[in-house]
Amino acid sequence: MRPNEYDDLLKKIRCSDDFRSRMQEKLSAEPSVEPEFEEIISDRVEVITPKRRWGRIAAAAAAFVIIGGAAGGTAYHFSKVNSDNVITDKDGNKFVDDGSIYAALRKNKDSYFMKSLYVNGGEVVTMSLGDEFYDYMDNNESSEVSEDEFNDSKESVVFYFTPMAVDDGQNSFLLSDEDPESYDFRFEIYDNGCYKWNEKTEDSERVSYHRFENGEDAYNYFLSIQLSGAITYVLTKTENNSLIDDLMGSRDMYSAYLTAEDENNTLIFQSLELDTSSFFRYLDEYTENDEDRFKELMPGEYQPGGCSLTIEFYDEEKEKTNYSYTGANPTYNYKFKLYDNSCFILTSNIGGKERAAYYRFETPAFIDILSLYAEDDIVERLNKMGRDASKTEILSAFNEDYNGESAKFRKDSGQFTGDTNVTVSDFDGLKDELASLEWVTCDVSDENIYKDFYIAGAIIGRNGYIYSQSGGTHYFAYKLKNDSDIETFREILDSHFTENSEETSIYSKLIADKESYTVDLSDDIKKKDIDKDRLFEYLDNYDMSSEIGPGEFVPSDKIITVFFRKIGEADKKYSYVGANEKYAYKLVIYDSGAFTWTENDNGKYKLTMHSFADDGKVYQDILDMFAE
């Protein structure tokens, strides 16, 4: 159909001559009085001026009178109207502030949400600003009546008015945790047009009873507001909901069972009466900070993997057939099938209607979820190494708390020789480039992971490995799928990691400004005159910067302590044991070959550990040079 065919058809629709004639006649006559209104006024005399929206109020102020019949009962809405209590709101709409409950709400309508609870096979709670509600209330006649005169009936529509908690500019949105029946103001209208107001304050409650003159119409109007909101909610919620949202939203409705198969579709594990709380908790945590984290895959993006686990959700009340893996299974309402590459298909079968959607976890969800239910040996059995890792998995391998600015590099040829500080450039670019290579899963115990590696949010081994440090237990690491990519891999690392220069070591700082310092040995050594140039010349023959870890540091009882103090510093008196030592740098040399540097930066101490690996030669040389 072309759009102009739609237009052409509608253009043909016109009022027939007969219809037009009838309508003109009716609209030229006085409007007919509503039957309900005649009943109400049967025993009263009423003078009603022409009703117009604002004009009605002004005219009523002058001439509107109801002569009440029942004693103490009949109140009148407009008798309190006068020019002083007519309020114009910020939108230019007028209403009467007559001390009524409605007036109390109306004065502050912009501070309230209007809630409605619609129940029809399921609760729908909607909220809006209530513009349609106020519009009707401001522009339609009603009378206050006594409780005795008030008649409720079977059907009613209720609106609750609660203070605004959120200002997001939307007209309607779904309540989550609030009690849908909490309120400051409550409006309930029955299908005969009678309605009542309840108002709650901290100290008191009040109620008033009223009746619309056009009873059924008024009820239908408010009913349409409620239904319209419910329809909008249902439309936008269910049609916008993905299948995974539907499943998560109906978690308490179904029983479930789980099966897990290896890459040959051989059943390895099953759990017939599955406690799904752990499964849904996993999904909740997965979407905790991002409700839209599940994104449907396009058909071409979905790739079933090797091993899989399936959870089928079925109606608990439905009679279960005897479950057998190869036999008849209960008809499922939802079927969740997850592969070990984190892709999954979710199928629903509700009311005879089938839907399917494809997703992919960004986490190694297959192992994560399987681990919730199966023993470790089953998990290990199905945790196949060598499967392709997705780009998303590689990107997700890095700890989200890592700042991406500095890293450590550990060069390890079987023996730890120390960490080097490394500067990282464009960490996001680094991750993208690494993820663009092809990776497969590998065993975390692979020793090659820990040879020449960076610690940068993940362990990145220069031999082609990534071991996730993104939290939780990781059952596998990743290695380059293709050996031919190793050079490219290293080039990527080299372009993003820069080892920090030696100037940043404690010795480097000292050397850079060595003329500013005096040199002293500890008191317990009898000293010759110390020639600091000679000392520095000697130390320059050794690597004074490369650090070792505590596990490699081997102290001993025999030490030499060398103090470097700023020239001109006062009070050089000190006692070696336990006293304040005023120094800028301290070098402690052990006869085991180990040594330490300590930097004193205005009371802030930094210590690094090192080793000459010389069996005490330097210790002895220093003694020979400077001790008597």
Added chain:
Amino acid sequence: MNDNSALYAFNKFGDTILRAAFAMTGSYPEAEDITQEVFLTLHAKPQDFESDEHMKAWLLRTAINRCRNLRKSARMRRDTPLDEALANTLSCEFTPRDNEIRERIAKLPERYSSVIFLYYYEEYNIREIASILGKSENTVSSLLQRGRKKLKTELEKEGYIYET
């Protein structure tokens, strides 16, 4: 504006409201009933309109609400064939093609048909439609998209090619 009266409104927008009701119901008799109700309501309860456009928006919204309520009361007979006698009195002629389109429109859920009518026929924009229907702009956009898609799907089932 010239006149707030219902007679003025009917003379100016009677056909518009009739078309709107027809677009949502697919039934000419029902569309007449709704049109009558809308203008008689205005006649009984005059409104103070700022402009003719304001009046038109109010009339459309009232008509749409009434169509909605009628459907819920199950008084609607969407697929009622056009009464021959009635058809003869209309100042138009329905071709078989017109009836096919009419049936397709009538099968659309009301929430789509109202938005499609307001958008394509009355040429309101999304914001204006949202104001008339009392919905958010996002909802209207979504309804329009789905309505078009649904209409297209229904027609394609019948072998029609939906041309944009």
